[in-house]
Amino acid sequence: MRRLALGVVAAAVVLATPVLAHRGHSGLTVVVIDAGGAVSVTHRFAAHDVEPALVTVAPDAQPTLDDPAAVAALEEHLDRRFRLEIDDERIDLSHAATDLAGDNIRVDYSGNRTPAPRVRSVRVDLDFFPGVHDDQEQQVNVRWAGVTRTLVFRPGSAAQTIWF
Template identity: 55%
Template sequence: MMRLATALAATFLVLASPAAAHRGNSGLTVVEIDPATGVVAVTHRFYAHDVEPALTVLAPNEQPSLDDPEALAALQAHLGERFRIDVDGVTVALHLTGETLAGDNVRIDFAGERAAGPVSEVRVDQDFFSDVHDDMEMQVNVRVGDVTRTVLFRPGTQAQVMRFDR
């Protein structure tokens, strides 16, 4: 009887784990700064099932689907407005460079430039979907050369600074 109870409990945990694996809303931003050229590349990655509910707020008169070009444009504008990066005290102006929509995966790319040279400090601020998901969590990885720093953003998180002095 004990073995049956243990087997049932193990089966329940195995079946429940996929459902529990993605209870919150999350995304990943990767920033790559090339000190030699000054190029700044920013990639935002999300699950479509986290983004599409936000489209009802971002584009209320459009279909809440990434298949709707107006809704996609509203998403791109939201990301462009709500992500800010300063490198050594200078704001980097970013522009949209493309998107990849594949199944449940959403990738939106931006790029900008700064003066070439060493990077000492990067300040990042973002607040995606704050009026939709109160549990949104964004991991932001900033890579300068071969060094990567990671910060997490949740609703209400202030701008965060990463240092790259060696």
């Protein structure tokens, strides 16, 4: 009887592992600030987290990343809902590239700031895919002069500032 119980527990653990592997919805944004004034922003997501959001992000397109209209709407959504200030200077970003590779989505933007010998503060505000995933979490890593600072956003998070 004990062997049967252990077998059932082992089978349950093996079957539950794929379910536990993806318990939430998340993304990663990396902001790199160059001393010469260049700013790059890269957003990364899993396609299976983004495609359900395409229904609201791209209502006139097919809700799939196979539809170029949906991808363009996604790029515009990310651009509109990500705001960046460096030392109180608003940074305007332009779409640079999108890479769709299997379940991985990478969308790059670039911009410029007034060149300065240092960065004192970086303010980030974002709200991706509102109302789609209640557990959406976006980690934002900001890099300047070899130092990385991290912010975490969840639905309804206010803008956040980090200091260097």
